[in-house]
Amino acid sequence: MSSIALMTTEMDWVGETMRTTVPWVGTVGVEFAEVTPERAVLRLPDAPELRNHVGGPHAAMVFGLGETATGAVTLAAFAATMQRATPLPVRSEIAYQRIARGPLTAVAVLSRPAADVLAELEARVRPEFGIDVTVTDGEDRETTRMTVVWTLRPNR
Numbered sequence: 001m002s003s004i005a006l007m008t009t010e011m012d013w014v015g016e017t018m019r020t021t022v023p024w025v026g027t028v029g030v031e032f033a034e035v036t037p038e039r040a041v042l043r044l045p046d047a048p049e050l051r052n053h054v055g056g057p058h059a060a061m062v063f064g065l066g067e068t069a070t071g072a073v074t075l076a077a078f079a080a081t082m083q084r085a086t087p088l089p090v091r092s093e094i095a096y097q098r099i100a101r102g103p104l105t106a107v108a109v110l111s112r113p114a115a116d117v118l119a120e121l122e123a124r125v126r127p128e129f130g131i132d133v134t135v136t137d138g139e140d141r142e143t144t145r146m147t148v149v150w151t152l153r154p155n156r
Helices: 012-021 023-028 059-081 114-122
Strands: 031-035 039-044 085-096 104-110 128-136 142-154
Touching (some): 012 023, 012 031, 012 059, 023 059, 059 085
Antiparallel strands (some): 104 128
């Protein structure tokens, strides 16, 4: 059994929503261990069909897990704004530090208070906010760091 127990919280709807609206999430088996408006912990089990030529998770899986974790934080933090603004990733930066082995865990953390982002939206400024991610492998080694910058695009 994994060292990360799946938690049941009032944010369980985030994982369900993402599995429904982003089919890739369910296809590769992303697990939502923890989701809050400030932080998300997601896990990707190890599977041979998700590996690269050196036996670790393919870089696309590592990036996809991290980006999905940032989407979970964004959805949890800004769900109340969805009728007036659409969250979209703007850019990302990723640093692969070592080859991952086994299952992956991504921890994503909102880099500034959601209230500040919402204040910009209210002031009719299209906000941008970063979410920092650390990915560890089955041996609990940090393998990847990334940042995804999101925006809330006002709906017309």
